[in-house]
Amino acid sequence: MVVVPVSEALRRLSEDPRFWSFLFVNDGAHPDPDPAEVRVSLPVTGGYGLVLDLDLVTGEQTLGLREPASSEPVQLGWTGPGRPYPAALRWHELELCARVIALEDPTLPHPGLVVALLSPFAPLTPDDDVDAVAAVREAAYRSLRREVPPVAAAGPEQAPLPLFTAEAWWPRPPALSPQVIDEAAVAAYTVPAPVQLEVRGGSRFPREGLTELVRxxxxxxxxxxEEQLYAEVRPLARHIADTGDLRPVNDLLGVLTEAGCDHPTVLDALSEPLVPIEACWMVETLAGAVPGSLLRRHL
Incomplete structure (x- = not known):
């Protein structure tokens, strides 16, 4: 599979809190619409993929399904300012795709940018585990990081008079957080949508194509x-999945490393500092366990 790098435009936008407010509040144009339109192409497998088109001027968002040998994606759902997000995907479909994308493209770890961008198109259904979905979404939003410059030293250029030596006279400028979305916004963006627009029953909805993508x-x-490299660690991964005890994850990482595993997505998910949600989905995958089965033990 050919990895399609995330565009520099999307990287820049994803590090701007205003971009995420634009997506989730969905009340008009982005305050700095440059470029005016962004296409996010997310190849999944077998020539299938998901495509998100964003119009930063009109506020319109279109999610599409790319099929093999097709020049343009088929629309899964569309939304605009003041309109609810379409329930174009089921949560298990989105997370499945996000896991495969992370395996194919280590620059898009899971949970991360894929879930952050597409989760509004996969609202909760009665079949979903509310706490598990919220935990994955929160982890995705918190994973969005940016480089911040060091805070400039505060203080006078020359020694001040004794009366003015206290730190209160030379306050430090506020430091930017490397976390793009603050905790208040994370909580707000994770709240289930009050209104859902069901589109999967429409005559033009590409059911067969989406079903094949998921399959x-x-x-x-x-x-x-089943691959030879990972088959050796499957018993240990299965033990972790069955017991719910993540403490042997470091042993799992050691066995993988000794076996010659150099897959960044696999190794990063199991490395310190351990992020339980990342470790859980990787252990589930290596164990051949049901997705989400280990995560639910840690909520």
């Missing part, structure tokens, strides 16, 4: 533990 993505994920 192939599930196959891709299930093949990983």
């Amino acid at each position: 192939q993505a599930a196959q891709r994920l299930s093949r990983l533990p």
Whole structure:
């Protein structure tokens, strides 16, 4: 599979809190619409992929399905200012695709940018685990980081008079947080949508194509533990998945490293500092366990 790098425009936008407010508040144009339009192409597997088109001037967002040998994506759902997000995807479909994308493209770890961008198109249904979905979404939003310059030293250029030596006279400028979305926004963006627009029953909805994408993505994920390199660690991964105890994850990482594993997505998910949600989905995958089964033990 050919990895399609995330565009510099999207990288820049994703590090701007105003961009995420534009997506989720969805009340008009982005305050700095440059470029005016952004296409986010997310290849999944077998020539299938998801495509998100963003119009930063009109506020319109279109999610599409790319199929093999097709020049343009088929629309899954559309939204605009003041309109609810369409329920174009089910949560398990989105997370499955996000896991496969992370395996194919280490620059898009899971949970991360894929879930952050597309989760509004996969609202909760009665079949979903509310706490598990919220935990993955929160982790995705918190994973968005940016480089921040060091805070300039505060203080006078020359020694001040004794009366003015206290730090109160020389306050430090506020430091930017490397976390793009603050905790208040994380909480707000994770609240389930009050209104859902069901589109999957429409005559033009590409059911067969989406079903095939999900089928192939599930196959891709299930093949990983069967590969020779990972087959050796499957018993240990299965033990972790069965017991719910993440303490042996470091042992799992050691066995993988000794076996010659150099897959960045696999190693990063199991490395310190350990992020339980990342470790859980990777252990589930290596164990061939049901997605989400280990995560639910840690909520």
